[in-house]
Amino acid sequence: MSKTTFKKLNLKKLREKFDYEKFYNYLTNKIKAANGKLYCPHGVITNLEENLGFDYKDIYKYNYNRGRYIRTPRCVLDKNYPSLSFEDGSIFTFFNKNIRCEMLFARFSQEYSIESLTGASQFISRDRYAQSFLYYFLFSFKDKEKKVLTKMYNHPDDGWEMDVIEIFNKKTKISVIYKKFLKKVFKEDKIGFQFMFFSKSLKINIKKFVETFQKKLKPIFPNDQLYPNFIRNLDMYIYEIYPNIKIPFLSNIDTSSVPDFFHKNNKISKNTIELKIFKKGKTSRLLGRKVEIKKTKKFKVKPLFVYRFLKDDWKRVKGKLTGIIYL
Numbered sequence: 001m002s003k004t005t006f007k008k009l010n011l012k013k014l015r016e017k018f019d020y021e022k023f024y025n026y027l028t029n030k031i032k033a034a035n036g037k038l039y040c041p042h043g044v045i046t047n048l049e050e051n052l053g054f055d056y057k058d059i060y061k062y063n064y065n066r067g068r069y070i071r072t073p074r075c076v077l078d079k080n081y082p083s084l085s086f087e088d089g090s091i092f093t094f095f096n097k098n099i100r101c102e103m104l105f106a107r108f109s110q111e112y113s114i115e116s117l118t119g120a121s122q123f124i125s126r127d128r129y130a131q132s133f134l135y136y137f138l139f140s141f142k143d144k145e146k147k148v149l150t151k152m153y154n155h156p157d158d159g160w161e162m163d164v165i166e167i168f169n170k171k172t173k174i175s176v177i178y179k180k181f182l183k184k185v186f187k188e189d190k191i192g193f194q195f196m197f198f199s200k201s202l203k204i205n206i207k208k209f210v211e212t213f214q215k216k217l218k219p220i221f222p223n224d225q226l227y228p229n230f231i232r233n234l235d236m237y238i239y240e241i242y243p244n245i246k247i248p249f250l251s252n253i254d255t256s257s258v259p260d261f262f263h264k265n266n267k268i269s270k271n272t273i274e275l276k277i278f279k280k281g282k283t284s285r286l287l288g289r290k291v292e293i294k295k296t297k298k299f300k301v302k303p304l305f306v307y308r309f310l311k312d313d314w315k316r317v318k319g320k321l322t323g324i325i326y327l
Helices: 011-017 020-028 044-051 090-095 114-119 174-187 206-211 228-232
Strands: 003-005 099-109 133-141 146-155 159-169 193-199 236-241 272-276 290-292 296-300 302-307 315-317 320-322 324-326
Touching: 011 090, 020 044, 020 146, 020 159, 044 146, 044 159, 090 099, 099 174, 133 174, 146 174, 159 174, 206 236, 206 302, 206 324
Parallel strands: 193 236
Antiparallel strands: 003 290, 099 133, 099 193, 133 146, 146 159, 236 302, 272 296, 302 324, 315 320
């Protein structure tokens, strides 16, 4: 059973401290370094914590202050606002309604290296510093002249952090922004991604996207360490999400609820995923403690692509066995 931690934060009081102008200026006043990347002395979420009044020096003292700040992944920040999250950008809109934060792309990596598994004879242990979760967001502001593309990732020990990737003028066509963004995503090393989610607003050409890494998708054969069910847990899924649907804890996807797209099953809806969610309730005694999450909720998504690594699970399409299916 999955567990999480409720944090001892009062988001309503923190919102009163939030300086909107200061936050906007931080996001949009960046200088490009020699390598073409925007110079950020520290990340967006660290800046947000400072903006809310957390002491800069204390933010990094996690051995003593863990649980006091807002960056811990997959965590309810305040029991009174159980659906606010960094993962759908809702936390930023909560602090100021002029902020719109759209999730453009999310991916969750395997805990194991696919390339290593296909070539190694021994079990490959998890790299605890691997960036298991990655998100791209587009910030826009109702009363401002700029838009900001950011990239959010997590560190197993320190939690979420976010970098400014690109700054656009408000008049920049959204098609131009999406084109630049997709170039960055196409360059990501996609082998080892278990789940990828694209916003419907991107109008992604899924076949063109898959062509960039399809040659690297190779079957994994069972051995003494790699059992069939273990290999099935490595399968790759790509979904499309509607921009108006907020999924606060997307990383809490219940993998057991993912349907088998290679075989027909009328009992399973192929257009929903189940995620563990957190409900408002009498949880004061649970603050700061790990609690079991038993509640799940279905969210509407559109499956685009599946790849199965176990060759025994492949299906015959036009006379050929394949692990690829476009949906």
